[in-house]
Amino acid sequence: MDIFGKAAGKQEPSSKSIAKERLRLVLVHDRASISPQLLENLKEDLLKVISSYMEIDELGTEVTLNSNESSVALIASIPVIKINRI
Amino acid sequence: MGEVFVITSGKGGVGKTTTSANIGTGLASIGKTVVMVDTDIGLRNLDVVMGLENRIVYDLVDVTQGNCRLKQALIKDKRFEGLCLLPAAQTKDKSAVMPEQMKDLCLNLKNEFDYVIIDCPAGIEGGFKNATAGADKAIVVTTPEIAAVRDADRIIGLLEAAELRNPTLIINRLRPDMVKKGDMMDIDDIIDILAIKLLGVIPEDEAIVISTNRGEPVALDMNSSAGQAYRNIAKRLTGEDIPLISWEAEEGILGKLKKIFGFKE
Numbered sequence: 001m002d003i004f005g006k007a008a009g010k011q012e013p014s015s016k017s018i019a020k021e022r023l024r025l026v027l028v029h030d031r032a033s034i035s036p037q038l039l040e041n042l043k044e045d046l047l048k049v050i051s052s053y054m055e056i057d058e059l060g061t062e063v064t065l066n067s068n069e070s071s072v073a074l075i076a077s078i079p080v081i082k083i084n085r086i
Numbered sequence: 087m088g089e090v091f092v093i094t095s096g097k098g099g100v101g102k103t104t105t106s107a108n109i110g111t112g113l114a115s116i117g118k119t120v121v122m123v124d125t126d127i128g129l130r131n132l133d134v135v136m137g138l139e140n141r142i143v144y145d146l147v148d149v150t151q152g153n154c155r156l157k158q159a160l161i162k163d164k165r166f167e168g169l170c171l172l173p174a175a176q177t178k179d180k181s182a183v184m185p186e187q188m189k190d191l192c193l194n195l196k197n198e199f200d201y202v203i204i205d206c207p208a209g210i211e212g213g214f215k216n217a218t219a220g221a222d223k224a225i226v227v228t229t230p231e232i233a234a235v236r237d238a239d240r241i242i243g244l245l246e247a248a249e250l251r252n253p254t255l256i257i258n259r260l261r262p263d264m265v266k267k268g269d270m271m272d273i274d275d276i277i278d279i280l281a282i283k284l285l286g287v288i289p290e291d292e293a294i295v296i297s298t299n300r301g302e303p304v305a306l307d308m309n310s311s312a313g314q315a316y317r318n319i320a321k322r323l324t325g326e327d328i329p330l331i332s333w334e335a336e337e338g339i340l341g342k343l344k345k346i347f348g349f350k351e
């Protein structure tokens with residue numbers, strides 16, 4: 001298949017575009033690495049906001065940053081005990 | 087009251103010391119008073135790049151520990167009236183200087199000089215904290231390589247955390263021939279990733295090696311493209327609006343430069 005690709009004039013990506021793409025990915029991870037203290041502060045603030053709408057299990061709450069190949073996600077697992085009736 | 091610039095990069099070997107020497111020399115050559123401070127304790131090099139290594143008596147640690155007066159430790163460059171170097175200590179412990187002492191030192195220096203240029207050591211540890219403690223503005227040096235740009239990104243984050251906002255960028259050792267072939271990231275690629283303002287671009291230039299061998303900053307070499315680029319950066323720091331030279335010119339750097347500056351072929 002490769003031979004056909006080359007025969008059809010398909011070019012391999014330049015080494016510069018490989019560098020740029022690799023750099024983008026590595027920076028997504030670098031920039032997402034935040035301190036445990038910051039994550040803890042974020043968790044406290046989240047709990048404050050959410051608990052005005054519902055009763056939640058603060059001890060069972062987990063807030064983490066998950067990163068895969070190309071993106072970073074903030075994942076919060078917050079067990080709900082009771083939803084406040086309005 | 088003068089202004090304190092810290093020259094930093096994160097990664098070693100990208101040209102912080104060469105840049106410090108040439109910005110300092112460039113500013114002095116247009117009549118500004120400048121002091122360059124080497125904060126790389128234990129691995130000082132700004133003295134040899136400037137060709138002043140034989141004249142060191144006192145150093146940065148002697149000043150902060152009160153072994154001498156500030157004026158005694160400043161080495162006057164004979165090429166320019168207003169150019170001085172405060173060398174780093176070579177044999178003392180890295181922890182000999184604290185950020186608070188650097189703040190005081192910078193305050194004292196900017197009372198006396200138009201520009202204080204601080205050459206920061208590589209890394210993000212104590213030396214970086216000392217070098218940035220008294221700075222008003224930061225200049226980040228990178229090369230068009232993946233490792234250097236990655237470290238520059240990290241440094242930009244740390245500078246912001248240290249309240250040094252809006253650092254500017256110098257791209258060093260650019261090779262237009264490789265950029266043209268698609269084998270080196272270009273100016274736009276790097277700016278796109280780091281998202282900070284460009285201060286200048288220094289082309290790869292043999293004249294840098296030769297001038298460093300001699301202890302004469304390349305900014306004094308009127309025939310060198312890197313020297314011209316450094317002189318332009320110095321002028322930009324004084325607020326002059328100097329346009330970037332187009333390094334991706336079809337005819338190559340030298341031809342283009344010769345055209346722009348009227349040198350004979």
